[in-house]
Amino acid sequence: MRITTIKAYRLLQPFVDGPYRMSKAxxxxxxxxxxxxxxxxxxLTGWGEMAPLGTFYSAAFAAGAEKxxxxxxxxxxxxxxxxxxxxxxxxxxxFKGHPYVxxxxDMACCDLAARAAGVPLVTMxxxxxxxxxxxxxxxxxGPADAMAKLAARFVGDGFNRIQVKVGGGVRGDIERVAAVAAAVPKETVIFCDANAGWTPFQAxxxxxxxxxxxxxFEQPCATIDECLSVRRSLDKPMVLDESVVTLDDLLDIHRKGAADGLTLKISRLGGVSKTRQLRDLAVDLGFMVTVEDTGGAEIDTAAMAHLSLSTPQERRLHAIAFHEWVTVRTAANCPPVSGSRMGIPDGPGxxxxxxxxxxxxPFLEISGK
Incomplete structure (x- = not known):
C-alpha cells in the first residue's frame, strides 16, 4: 500500500456563537x-485536519501549516x-520541528491505515x-453576569461540566467565578482555565x-515550575494543558508532581500517533487525561472522539465537540452527540x-510514485 496522491485544502470555519474570548483581549x-x-x-483515502485557535493560543498558525x-x-x-x-x-x-504542520x-495516515484494515480507528x-x-x-x-447566564444555560441544556475562562484581572475573575458557581448546581464540575495568563503571584x-x-485549576501560569509553585499552596486538583508539548514535558510534570491531570492537544503534539503515545504513558503514570485539539470540524472531532473513547474511563476527564462550534459542515456521518455525550461514527477509520x-x-494537489 503506497500513497499516490495528496491534496490539501484551507478552510475558514466561523463560530456559531460569535467570537471566542479569552483573557487579555x-x-x-x-x-x-x-x-x-x-x-x-x-x-482508499484518509483524511486529516488541524486548526489553530487564532495566533495567540499555541505556537501554530494556519498559514504556517499551509506552507x-x-x-x-x-x-x-x-x-x-x-x-x-x-x-x-x-x-x-x-522538516525539523513544527509538530502542528x-x-x-499523520491523522490522515492513521485514518487510511484503519480503513485499509477495515476497522474503526479506536480499535487501533x-x-x-x-x-x-x-x-x-x-x-x-466576559462580564460576570453574562458568564453566569451562559453557565446556567449550559446546565439547563443538560451539561454537568463547564470550563470557565479566567486569567485576566484577578479581582474581576474572582467575581466571575463566584457568579458562575452561584448560578449552577453544586454538583456541577467547574474547571477554571487561565490559559497560562497569570504570574504565580496572581494565581x-x-x-x-x-x-x-x-x-x-487549569494551567494558571506559563511554565511547569510556575504552576508547581502555585500547586504547592493549592487545595484543589490541577490540570496542565499548554505545558504539555513533548514527551519530556510529560515526564517532567510527573517527576515534579506538578499536576493531577493533563490535556493533550493533537496538533500541539504532532498528530494522532504521538498523542496516543503520550496518552498511554499518562494513563500508566496515573494522570487523568483529556484528549482534544486546538480546533477543527468533523474530521478533527472524529479523531478526538476515537482517542477519547480508547482512553480508560477511570482516567478520562471529558471531551469536546468542536464540529458543533462552527457553521460549516465538511463531512457526513459526523461524531454523534446526544445530550452531553459524544460517540464515534460507524465505519472504518x-x-x-x-x-x-x-x-x-485545494491549494496543493500532487501525484506520483
Whole structure:
C-alpha cells in the first residue's frame, strides 16, 4: 500500500456563537483549518485536519501549516501510510520541528491505515473503552453576569461540566467565578482555565480568594515550575494543558508532581500517533487525561472522539465537540452527540464521510510514485 496522491485544502470555519474570548483581549472569530487527503494505490483515502485557535493560543498558525504541508507532502508520495512510525520519522527528518504542520498528515495516515484494515480507528488506538464520552462546555471570558447566564444555560441544556475562562484581572475573575458557581448546581464540575495568563503571584491571589468554591485549576501560569509553585499552596486538583508539548514535558510534570491531570492537544503534539503515545504513558503514570485539539470540524472531532473513547474511563476527564462550534459542515456521518455525550461514527477509520465539494479548491494537489 503506497500513497499516490495528496491534496490539501484551507478552510475558514466561523463560530456559531460569535467570537471566542479569552483573557487579555485574546479572541478568535473562526478556526482556520488545513485539511489533507491522502489517497493510496488501492483507491482508499484518509483524511486529516488541524486548526489553530487564532495566533495567540499555541505556537501554530494556519498559514504556517499551509506552507509546511506543501514542503512535506512530496516526501510522503510512495510511503506506506500504515507504517506510522516510519512516516513520523520521515516527516521529522525532512522538516525539523513544527509538530502542528505534521498533525493533519499523520491523522490522515492513521485514518487510511484503519480503513485499509477495515476497522474503526479506536480499535487501533487500544480499543473502545465505552460507547460515549462526557462533554464539557466553555464559558468564555466576559462580564460576570453574562458568564453566569451562559453557565446556567449550559446546565439547563443538560451539561454537568463547564470550563470557565479566567486569567485576566484577578479581582474581576474572582467575581466571575463566584457568579458562575452561584448560578449552577453544586454538583456541577467547574474547571477554571487561565490559559497560562497569570504570574504565580496572581494565581495564588485567585486561589486564596476562591477556596470556598469547588473547581479544578487549569494551567494558571506559563511554565511547569510556575504552576508547581502555585500547586504547592493549592487545595484543589490541577490540570496542565499548554505545558504539555513533548514527551519530556510529560515526564517532567510527573517527576515534579506538578499536576493531577493533563490535556493533550493533537496538533500541539504532532498528530494522532504521538498523542496516543503520550496518552498511554499518562494513563500508566496515573494522570487523568483529556484528549482534544486546538480546533477543527468533523474530521478533527472524529479523531478526538476515537482517542477519547480508547482512553480508560477511570482516567478520562471529558471531551469536546468542536464540529458543533462552527457553521460549516465538511463531512457526513459526523461524531454523534446526544445530550452531553459524544460517540464515534460507524465505519472504518475515522468513520466520517468527508464531502470534498465543501472544501473548495485545494491549494496543493500532487501525484506520483
Amino acid at each position: 485574546r479572541q478568535a472569530d473562526a478556526f482556520d483549518a488545513v485539511i489533507v487527503a491522502l489517497t493510496a494505490d488501492d483507491g 509546511g504541508t506543501a514542503e512535506i507532502a512530496p516526501h510522503l508520495l510512495g510511503a506506506d501510510p500504515r507504517a506510522l512510525a516510519q512516516v513520523g520519522r520521515l516527516m521529522d527528518t525532512v 505534521k498533525s493533519a498528515l 488506538l487500544g480499543g473502545r473503552e465505552s460507547d460515549t464520552a462526557e462533554l464539557y462546555k466553555v464559558v468564555t471570558h 495564588r491571589q485567585f486561589a486564596d480568594a476562591t477556596r470556598a468554591i469547588d473547581y479544578v 475515522l468513520g466520517i464521510d468527508v464531502l470534498p465539494e465543501r472544501l473548495g479548491k
